[in-house]
Amino acid sequence: MSGRTGGTGSTPDASRAEHIRVLIVDDHPVVRRGLRAMVDDLPDVEAAGEAADGAAALRLLDAGTRPDVVLMDLQMGDGMHGVEATRRITALPSPPAVLILTTYSTDADILAAVEAGATGYLLKDAPPEEVAAAVHAAARGETVLAPPVAARLLGRVRAGGRPALTQRETEILGLVAEGLANKQISRRLFISEATVKTHLVHIYGKLGVDSRTAAIAAGLAAGLIRAV
Amino acid sequence: MSGRTGGTGSTPDASRAEHIRVLIVDDHPVVRRGLRAMVDDLPDVEAAGEAADGAAALRLLDAGTRPDVVLMDLQMGDGMHGVEATRRITALPSPPAVLILTTYSTDADILAAVEAGATGYLLKDAPPEEVAAAVHAAARGETVLAPPVAARLLGRVRAGGRPALTQRETEILGLVAEGLANKQISRRLFISEATVKTHLVHIYGKLGVDSRTAAIAAGLAAGLIRAV
DNA sequence: CCCGCCCTCAACCGTTCGATTGATTTTCGG
């Protein structure tokens, strides 16, 4: 184990700290500036640093920056994607809480982020109070989900969740969205073209559409696939 | 905030002003905060107000707010879209300069914004200095385009520009991406299905693809259309 | 143990799509 704190679990020396230290990770200077201003507005929170992408954030953490909370965007143009960065950060010894703060709420992103160990998931259109509350909650180790995100997760778990494609179906829908024809998909996945068509029929039924292009649109709208 | 001006409204007393007054329009509180912080950092610029969507911005302008520059996002979830807001603002008497500051640079958006009378087009990943320079330039009435945007526009005008769809073609590609069939598109645009197919053939040729799904993928990748 | 779900494959058939060829009108710029 590492480090200096006894491995008692959650809050080590930060327990007595009034100061919550926040590391801001976003590729947009404007957003970083806004988050820092918001954070600095809170009396018991301070910005511990800024990074423009996941790699820079990891460098800061390696260099000794010890935030309690990492505010991270998911979509970051060039650099490391937020999900990967989250995975690596939560794999560190005594990791900070990772609070995802991003623009869109697509199923794939949310699941991937939670799976990677994110503590919470906020949307950028959240009001300042919500961001503040989320930072405090994350510092206490609690999980925070923006209402739309929570609803989406629940709707997925819930029994009635129609818009739940199987893994194979999602995979095929993704290839369709890349512009591949059925025959190409069949070769790519080592299955027959008939099987591809069967999957597509199921996909159409679940999405309530009747063509591959409409399936792409519906899949994008439902957050099942993501446009690069 | 805006305090009082002479009350005369359109009087050119702002001409001698050192102060550039900026109205910030964005649906994300975080971004508004960041822009305001950036603007307030500049000695000769001040924020004249904030609005969460185009309608709110127009209300502020109606109520007497007289900014020199409007910093406006294009994508605004619920409210009026930025292009429409730009159109209405530039239609006002002695309108302020409208500087678009948005996340993505898709051809359709850029052209629509310029057509609506936007003075400039910046991307949110622009560094603060670029934003500052653009605000100053916009206040002087100059046109400012972020390099990627300028390149895209030039590539469109330039003769060799392969990825330059015509307006009609872009429109049709957008409808294809919404999942519409040729017949539906023809009805939507009040043209024959044959015409739709002709346009599609041209689109495929320009994008180097041979199916509508591949055209969607290529169009998204090239920034010709945008996934909602 | 059986039922249901997922993944796999097959054959048939009607519709849509993509490619080709050819034509008219308008508009814009040399």
Next chain:
DNA sequence: CCGAAAATCAATCGAACGGTTGAGGGCGGG
């Protein structure tokens, strides 16, 4: 004024797609 580009429409034909029906193997829960 004339040529180029854009937008419109038509007809044809083979290929791809979408809908249907049917079926078999694997896997987990009741």
